[in-house]
Amino acid sequence: MTIFLNILIPLVVAQPLTVEAVAEQCKPAIVVVTAKGRTEGKEGLGTGFFISKDGLIVTNYHVISEGRMIHVETQDGKEYPVIEVHALDRENDLAILKIEKTGCPFLEIRPSGQAKAGSRIVAIGNPHGLKHSVVAGHLSGTRDFDGRKMLQLAIPIEPGNSGGPVMDLEKKVIGILSIKSLVTENLGFAIQSESxxxxxxxxxxxIPMKAWLTVGAINEEVWESKFGGQWRQRAGKLLVENPGEGFGGRALLLRKQGPGAFPYEVEVELRMREENGAAGLVFDSDGNNCHYGFYPSSGQMRLTRFEGPDVYSWKVLRQEPSKFYRTGEWNHLKVLAEKEKFTCFLNGENVYEESWTPRQKGVVGLAKFRHTTAEFKGFQIRPGGPKPGPSKEEVNQVARFLSTPFPGESQIADRVKGLKGKEITALPMIQEKIRGLEANIAGLNRLRQEIHQAAVATKLREICSREEKEISLVEACMWVAKIDRPDLDIQSYLDDFRLMGEKLKKRASPKWTAMEKLQALKEYFHKEKGFHGSQQEYYNRANSYLPEVLDDREGLPITLAVLFIELGNYLDLNLKGIGLPGHFLAGLPGEKGQMSLIDVFDGSKIISQKEAEKISLDITGEPLSPPELNPVTKKQIVFRVLSNLLGSARKEKDEVAILRFLDCMLAVDNEAHEARGARAGIRAKNGHLHGALEDVDHLLKTKPMSIDLKKIGEFRSFLLEQMSKENPSK
Structure with a gap:
């Protein structure tokens, strides 16, 4: 009898379940995986599942990418931070994460080789954020992709499904869903469970999360964080959140390089999310608990001398409301430090002045307190004291230009009294006046944008007109980023990059060969600094903006190559740019005229010409011609970065951005005929007929082979006709 029971029990256990039963029993093991995205408020979304009771979770590597803050949400709605990236397999797009939780319901894994083609399968995921969605289908078989076998599934996979389990009807995981470049309609692919x-x-x-977080990491060569808080860097801004570990939630971010001799100025612009918070400037710091602080606090401007770790050693020197403080907006804080006194300024106005005996080598920086979430931008240390302001004549000239008559506060009551009984007439007229003022504001904003755009284009023209060896790709690409980032502090990024290069240069040995220098550069760039190719958000504009690439250590092939090439200059490597169609490489010239091709996007792997040809063919569908492997000029590299941004703007149908990028492309290359033709069309569409005519006349004068001159001539006739309609007397 016992023998019969032993035979029957496995048969009972092995009975397949229904799809509904598999889903019901497995859902508790499924989690939602979110990873912080490239832009504020944006998150990557995927699926994961427990594979152990002590909190190990599997998902796709491309869901988390590198350097993201990662959280998981379990079926009961509880959210857990990932405490470590337990294991990684980039080749097979897998990651195992760890959360601090025990007793987790987990799924068992079965080799996918035991599953038969045509067998029924169940997948659970979070497509488009629809949590714990179930889909059933069949296993179609296996297919080879890029040298690795994948499971082909007769089920659709949508964004958010990535990392979810593929199970048989015995609740065993035979694959992990993946949509990374492997999806067509109603067809899905999964990573084999053997991997x-x-x-x-x-x-x-x-890898602990502290080491994993390269996105938004503060440059530790420039700044030193004290007392916790979460400090990040993004698009030229410094951001801080979470209470610090110091008393009152104090957290400091100190500049490692001090201001030097007196006098000096330190300044920053600040915006706080919570007006009952506190954050601002630190000066005369001993690098620890002792320093001065000048900052808004709960709606008042506070000046404090901190002489220890707690409130008993803190002395509030001044605390008053200020009419110069702009609630909810950016506020400019500045301290002028002299040997015998210091002066505090708020939005250009002198608010506090105190005598003091400063430290000989006090450092400066930023502080936040309590629960405050704050943003800082434009941090500067200016040795030698205040810079000269504009002349009185210039100020008066601008004031006359911008002045608009408007009744002052004291005149409002008189006007109300004078208009009594005339409300029906007055109110519509006032409304019309408001519309006119709003139109003036819109016009001034447009003027500001146009002046900024013209200044950027002029600078790009100046940089790209230099001799090849005098062109700094980093500087040029910073100015490209400034097109959409008017507040970008270019010099601070150039200084940070220079420090990176000098650090690398100090490690070099005069005896190193070119290949040894290249290896040192690769290890510094990828392993130490964490630069890597963007996978999940490839087409995000941030990947073309060099400040974000430096902040996030993630970018496109061309922006990564720009940094790699320029860092190579510090090792005298003489790297070149190789502009393949659809991809970009760096090149190291050899002694015999041969070029070593370096794919910086793929970990700076050295590839053969045949591999380069395959990359280009896979992307464009066209064979690579030999001239396309030749080095390109720095001017061509800058133009291509702008072309990438133009492509993104066209996808987004952002005509304002399209025109900005076309303007700058023509500033870099005045003979970019296709760009000029495109600009003429947009100018005409937006009513800028004279500008369109200028572009058309230039094309007719230069007669480029790539443009249909007959159509350009017809377009010119159309423009003249439209202009005559607008000005019939001319």
Whole structure:
């Protein structure tokens, strides 16, 4: 009898379940995985599942990418921060994460080789944020992609499904859903479970989140964080959130390089999310608990001398409301430090002045307190004291130009009294006046944008007109980013990049060969600094903006190559840019005229010409011609970065941005005929007929082979006709 029971029990256990039963029993093991995105408020979304009771979770590597803050949400709605990236397999697009939780319901794994083609499968994921959605289908078989076998599934996979389990009807995981470049309609692909079994059994990487967070990381060569808080860097701004570990939630971010001799100025612009918070400037710091602070606090401007770790050693020197403080807006804080006194300015106005005996080598920086979330931009240390302001004549000239008559506060009551009984007439007229003022504001904003755009274009023209060896790709690409970032502090980024280069240069040995220098550069760039190719958000404009690439250490092939090439200059490597169609490489010239091709986007792997040809063919569908492997000029590299941004703007149908990028492309290359033709069309569409005519006349004068001159001539006739309609007397 016992023998019969032993035979029957496995048969009972092995009975397949229904799709509904599999889904019901497995859902508790499924989690939502979110990873902080490239722009504020944006998150990557995927699926994961527990593979152990002690909090190990599997998902796709491309869901988390590198350097993201990662959280998971379990079926009961609880959210957990990931405490470590336990294991990684980039080749097979797998990641194992760890959360601090025990007793987790987990799924068992079965080798996918045991599953038969045509068998029923169940997948659970979070497509488009629809949590724990279930889809059933069939296993179609296996297919080879880029040298690795994938499971082909007869089920659709949508964004958000990535990283979810593919299960048989015995609740065993046979694959992990993946949509990374492998999806067509009603057809899905999954990573074979053998890859997961191998990764789970391998020696774990156990990367703590502090080491994982390269996105938005503060440059530790420039800044030193004290007392916790979460400091990040993004698009030229410094951001801080979470209470610090110091008393009162104090957290400091100190500049490592001090201001030097007196006098000096330190300034920053600040915006706080919570007006009952406190954040601002630190000066005369000992690098620890002792310093001065000048900052808004709960609606008042506070000046405090901190002489220790707690409130008993803090002395509030001044605390008053200020009419110069702009609630909810950016506020400019500045301290002028002299040997015998210091002066505090708020939005250009002198608010506090105190005598003091400063430290000989006090440092400066930023502070935040309590629960405050704050943004800082434009931090500067200016040795030698205040810079000269504009002349009185210039101020008066601008004031006359911008002045608009408007009744002052004291005149309002008189006007109300004078208009009594005339409300029906007065109110519509006042409304019309408001519309006129709003139109003036809109016009001034447009003027501001146009002046900024013209200044950027002029600077790009000046940089790209230099001799090849005098062109700094980093400087030029910073100015490209400034097109959409008017507040960008270019010099601070150039200084940070110079420090990176000098640090690398100090490590170099005069005996190193070119290949040894290249290896040192690769290790510094990828392993130490964490620069990597953007996978999940490839087409995000941030990947073309060099400040964000430096902040996030993530970018496109061309922007990564720009940094790689320019850092190579510090090692005298003489790297070149190789502009393949659809991709971009760096090149290292050899002694015999041969060029080593370096794919910076792929970890700076050295590739053969045949591999380069395959990359280009896979992207464009066209064979690579030999001249396309030749080095390009720095001017051509800058033009191509602008072309990438133009492509993004066209996808977004952002005509204002399209025109900005076309203007700058023509500033870089005045003979970019296709760009000029495109600009003529947009100018005409927006009513700028004279500008369109200028572009058309230039094309007719230069007669480029790539343009249909007959159509250009017809377009010119159309423009003249439209202009005559607008000005019939001319």
């Amino acid at each position: 997961l079994i191998q990764l789970k059994g391998a020696r774990p990487a156990r």
